[in-house]
Amino acid sequence: MIKMIMHGCNxxxxxxxxxxxxxxxxxxxxxxxxxxxxxxxxxPVFAGIExxxxxxxxxxxxxxxxxxxxxxxxxxKRNLPVVVxxxxxxxxxxxxxxxxxxxxxxxxxxxxxxxxxxxxxxVQDAVRTLQPAGxxxxxxxxxxxxxxxxxxxxxxxxxxxxxxxxGGTYEYVYDRSSVRQKRGAxxxxxxxxxxxxxxxxHDVIFAGEDEVVTFSHTAYSRAVFAKGSIAAAKFLAGKGPxxxxxxxxxx
Numbered sequence: 001m002i003k004m005i006m007h008g009c010n011x012x013x014x015x016x017x018x019x020x021x022x023x024x025x026x027x028x029x030x031x032x033x034x035x036x037x038x039x040x041x042x043x044p045v046f047a048g049i050e051x052x053x054x055x056x057x058x059x060x061x062x063x064x065x066x067x068x069x070x071x072x073x074x075x076x077k078r079n080l081p082v083v084v085x086x087x088x089x090x091x092x093x094x095x096x097x098x099x100x101x102x103x104x105x106x107x108x109x110x111x112x113x114x115x116x117x118x119x120x121x122x123v124q125d126a127v128r129t130l131q132p133a134g135x136x137x138x139x140x141x142x143x144x145x146x147x148x149x150x151x152x153x154x155x156x157x158x159x160x161x162x163x164x165x166x167g168g169t170y171e172y173v174y175d176r177s178s179v180r181q182k183r184g185a186x187x188x189x190x191x192x193x194x195x196x197x198x199x200x201x202h203d204v205i206f207a208g209e210d211e212v213v214t215f216s217h218t219a220y221s222r223a224v225f226a227k228g229s230i231a232a233a234k235f236l237a238g239k240g241p242x243x244x245x246x247x248x249x250x251x
Contacts, residue, residue, distance in 0.1 A: 008063030087153030112228030
């Protein structure tokens with residue numbers, strides 16, 4: 001059985017993963033990491049990853065961005081594979097993650113759902129057909145009022161996927177309120193909506209002359225991300241150094 005450490009165990013996703021793992025005979029949580037100690041768990045909880053002395057096969061991270069650097073350093077030191085699901089990482093943190101992946105197995109994904117990872121592939125096919133025809137691309141993402149980062153990591157991943165297929169020709173635009181000018185042909189607009197309890201809603205809009213093609217994904221429950229995280233943990237346990245993503249998990 002795979003032994004897992006849940007980093008950010010007392011947050012919403014941490015608790016959802018905790019409950020799902022209880023029903024999974026192939027994996028168990030042996031320790032949790034969280035500064036919040038108000039939740040009762042069936043496993044020991046430590047305030048920081050460096051304090052945890054419990055042996056494990058893999059870490060799943062749904063914590064806060066500021067804690068990622070220490071998490072990466074500890075996992076490298078202990079040769080402990082880690083699934084990094086936390087979004088809002090800085091450029092320096094992404095570089096740190098990439099460097100660490102040369103020493104330990106790391107799986108990073110902006111979104112753990114199967115549907116989103118399929119969408120990342122579908123939009124690339126769309127770009128190859130629609131960009132030469134002059135279609136503009138816009139991304140609109142919607143999340144709950146408590147989400148801290150904007151735009152979402154998934155929106156940025158979708159933008160990167162579009163831009164990769166376009167040969168890196170797009171320029172990301174996050175706010176048009178400060179200028180009065182027509183939309184540039186190479187703009188890729190990314191808009192963020194925050195409100196209520198929206199779990200996650202992403203639209204990739206291809207707007208052409210007299211027609212619009214929209215790719216949409218809606219998450220109705222955080223369970224889709226939790227299930228994907230557990231699948232990723234099972235995949236990553238025992239893997240050698242390298243940077244993996246959900247496309248490796250789903251094949």
